Amino acid sequence: MIKITTRNIKLLFLTAIFVFSPMLSFFNLNSAPSTQAYAESGTMTMEVRNADLRDVLSALAIKMGVNIILADVTTEEINFSVQNVTPRTALDMLIQSRGLSYIQNGDIIVIGSSGTLEKDFFNQMILIRFDTYYISSKDLQGLISQLGIQGVKSIYLDSNPNTIWVQGTTQGIQKVNELINQVDIPAKVEEENKTRFVYTLSHIVAEDAAKRLSQFGFGDKLTTIYTEDDRFGKQLMVLCTKDIEVQVKSVLTSLDAPRQKTKAPLVTKSGSGAYESLGVTRDLLSELSGVSTASMSISRNLGNTANPTYVLWVEETPDRIKLLKDLVSEADL
Numbered sequence: 001m002i003k004i005t006t007r008n009i010k011l012l013f014l015t016a017i018f019v020f021s022p023m024l025s026f027f028n029l030n031s032a033p034s035t036q037a038y039a040e041s042g043t044m045t046m047e048v049r050n051a052d053l054r055d056v057l058s059a060l061a062i063k064m065g066v067n068i069i070l071a072d073v074t075t076e077e078i079n080f081s082v083q084n085v086t087p088r089t090a091l092d093m094l095i096q097s098r099g100l101s102y103i104q105n106g107d108i109i110v111i112g113s114s115g116t117l118e119k120d121f122f123n124q125m126i127l128i129r130f131d132t133y134y135i136s137s138k139d140l141q142g143l144i145s146q147l148g149i150q151g152v153k154s155i156y157l158d159s160n161p162n163t164i165w166v167q168g169t170t171q172g173i174q175k176v177n178e179l180i181n182q183v184d185i186p187a188k189v190e191e192e193n194k195t196r197f198v199y200t201l202s203h204i205v206a207e208d209a210a211k212r213l214s215q216f217g218f219g220d221k222l223t224t225i226y227t228e229d230d231r232f233g234k235q236l237m238v239l240c241t242k243d244i245e246v247q248v249k250s251v252l253t254s255l256d257a258p259r260q261k262t263k264a265p266l267v268t269k270s271g272s273g274a275y276e277s278l279g280v281t282r283d284l285l286s287e288l289s290g291v292s293t294a295s296m297s298i299s300r301n302l303g304n305t306a307n308p309t310y311v312l313w314v315e316e317t318p319d320r321i322k323l324l325k326d327l328v329s330e331a332d333l
Contacts, residue, residue, distance in 0.1 A: 046090060047081040049280055056080055056094065057111070063087040066104075071112030073100065079283040083332040093331070097287040101169045117169055127167040130176070132184045137164035143183060146198040147235050149175045182225045195245050199236045203258045206236040208319040212255050218244060259317040266296070266324055267333055270309040275301075278312045281333050288327050291320055 044063060048056055053075050061068045064087045080097070082090045095102055095111060102111045103126070110117065132140060141164065144152065152168035152175075166176050201209055206226035213224060221244055225237040240248050266285070269277055278298050286293045296314045303309030314324055327333075 042086065043084045044087055044090065045083045047280070049079050050077045051080070052076075053078050053098070057091075060087050060091050060094070061109075064091070066107045066109050069108065069110045071110050072116045073098075073112055078287065079280050080287075081280060081284050081331065081333065085331075093288065097284075101171055103169050114169065114172075126170060126173050127165065128173055130164050130166060130180055131160075132162045132164070132180060134186055135180075135184045136161045140164055140180065140183070143179060143196075143198075143237065144176060147179065147237060149179070152176060179225070193241055193243075194239060195242050196237065196239045197245075197249075199238055199249070199252050201234045201236060201252075201256050203256050204317075205319050205323075206233040208322075209236050209252060209255055213248070213251060216251055218248065222248060259319070261315050261317055262321070263313060263315045264321045264325075265311050265313045266328055267312040268309065269312075270303060270307055272308075274308055274310050278310055281328075282312055284331070284333070285324055285327055288331075289320070289323050291316060291324060 042063075046056075046059070053073075054070065056078065057068050057070070078098075080094055082093060085093075091102075091109075099113070100111055101114045101117055102109055103117055104110075130140075138161070144166075149172055152166060152172040166173060168176075199209075204212075210224040210226055213222070218240065221241045223239040225239070226233055226235065236252070238248060238252075267278060267281055275298060282293055282296045282298070285291065285296065291314070295316050296312060299311040299313065301308045301310060314321060316324070
């Protein structure tokens with residue numbers, strides 16, 4: 001590991017020749033691919049306990065054929081587990097679980113908080129031009145601001161009213177692209193009778209609010225938009241006809257009430273080491289979702305001495321239970 005000081009920021013440079021701890025010794029350096037192609041096509045399985053964050057990132061750097069820099073990030077011991085995912089997906093999941101972001105320039109990946117990246121690595125962020133067909137760049141800028149998309153430093157409005165320049169982190173750019181795909185649609189004749197607003201939720205997430213709102217029979221008078229990769233997002237954009245605006249807001253207010261917690265099983269494991277394995281799974285799910293480990297419990301032995309069986313269960317609100325189950329499915333826990 002090489003320590004570099006740039007603009008008073010402590011950088012930790014993790015290269016493919018980093019000598020990592022025995023906790024990650026299952027990686028074979030001699031057989032690790034040397035190009036980034038592996039990050040998009042090959043898959044990998046990783047399970048670590050009480051491992052240094054730098055060691056885990058070093059292993060991923062080897063698999064991806066890149067160099068990784070930690071920008072002003074406090075290193076810590078972590079638990080992390082993924083199965084049959086690409087190294088790029090594993091990196092994304094690890095970074096998101098720590099509340100971090102990243103920018104990439106060639107084979108260099110810089111990881112840090114959105115604030116640090118925007119402040120000290122802004123010139124290295126992605127700059128992309130988006131051309132819209134129907135929505136003006138001014139209106140689009142307002143929507144990006146209202147939704148509070150993170151990782152986007154600034155927006156430059158071109159003289160062309162349907163061109164917008166966006167600079168930011170990879171994740172921020174992806175979210176802007178998703179938003180444009182959803183709102184850059186042909187205007188209808190009755191457009192002047194429609195309104196658009198962003199509703200900030202307190203107790204439920206945007207995805208849950210949108211699905212429950214769709215059950216109230218508003219039909220094609222109502223369209224909802226939310227960022228799909230932000231599972232705990234609280235910003236819901238609503239496009240509706242003006243005659244139902246007050247009713248829609250009233251429904252959202254009634255839906256956004258504190259929800260009662262319920263219990264649900266998440267993972268069942270059997271055999272030697274099942275209890276310990278579920279403990280690791282619980283820690284990982286907590287890191288990825290933000291749900292406290294205190295909300296998750298491991299049952300008593302439901303099998304026998306020869307073949308013990310344990311269940312990891314949670315007591316939480318329905319939306320958080322859904323998130324946890326999705327994570328279990330995606331990580332094949």
